[in-house]
Amino acid sequence: MNKIRIGIAGYGKMGKIRERSILDSDSTELVAIYDVKNYKCSKNTVYCSSFDELLSLDIDAVFISVYASISANYVIRALNAGKHVFCEKPPSISFNEMSEIVKVEESAKKVLKFGFNHRFHYSVMEAKKNIDNGNLGKMLWMRGVYGKAGSIDFHNNWRNYKKYSGGGILLDQGIHMLDLFRYFSGDEFECLSSYLTTLFWDIECEDNAFVTLKSSNNVVATLHSSATQWRHKFLLEMEFENGYINLDGILSSTRSYAPETMILGKREFEDITFAMGKPQESITYYEYDKSWSLELEEFINAIHGFSILNNGTSNDALEIMKLIDSIYKQ
Secondary structure (H helix, E strand, O other): OOOEEEEEEOOOHHHHHHHHHHHHOOOEEEEEEEOOOOOOOOOOOEEEOOHHHHHHOOOOEEEEOOOHHHHHHHHHHHHHOOOEEEEEOOOOOOHHHHHHHHHHHHHHOOOEEEEOHHHHOHHHHHHHHHHHOOOOOOEEEEEEEEEOOOOOOHHHOHHHOHHHHOOOHHHHHHHHHHHHHHHHHOOOEEEEEEEEEOOOOOOOOOOEEEEEEEEOOOOEEEEEEEOOOOOOEEEEEEEEOOEEEEEEOOOOOOOOOOOEEEEEEEOOOOOOOOOOOOOOEEEEEEOOOOHHHHHHHHHHHHHHOOOOOOOOOHHHHHHHHHHHHHHHHO
16 A cells, blocks of 8 residues: 655644654655745655645645645645645634635545544543443533633734634634534534633733534533633533533643543432432543544545545534634624
């Protein structure tokens, strides 16, 4: 089986993360990198001075990890050049932009995948199995908190300039939680209310987003996405007829959101005197994060035709951007 020859556009934090997973894979070969800054590449990797130069090379696929404001343009250009495309989130800065991508994808006949790596965390995959087996019954509601502390230079980060990012903490980090809402419920949501505000940082975008959603199956979900959570926090609580699943913590390179756990509780022992509200729980700890490599593997398998994309599809991206548009408009 021939290795998939890959180029990377955008060699910042995410570009370097993708580089590591590509180099570690036996199925891929990193051919070239393009970035506005002139990086010195390894002896086996070509540095390109423009995106067009990257697209002109003998590569099969492009990984796009550029500013959100230009990612849609890069995706369209890469598809039109006959390349398979993997694009980081956010997939675009609006639903209209994402709709244009979908039109091009339909005629390009190439694999297009978007980076929602949280779906490939072991706790998330195990939670999905427990939900899909039906033992917990109907989903009732979800409550998500995703917050980070920012940094001493947070106000200077490109993500907080709308001309580069398109939005603030909701589009940057909250988008992961919105994707998990869709993933676990298997449903689409409408925005009932949203309050986006800048509480602390001297930035152009929101540093806190408070959102209430409802699905077509009447699952209610609330999200608090924050850049003023001074202790990094990831928590997703999901309640069902027969119990609950809590995902508390998620592994990252800094491990500042660790530990990653899945708490499974069953609704039982409802003695009205003492035991009510104290169900039996099981807690599973996860020590490894292979989400980047598992995400790459799904992309490569789809290119080879071994399987279809199940995660990070253009439809996932389109629905997410429709929802985010409605949240910002609220």
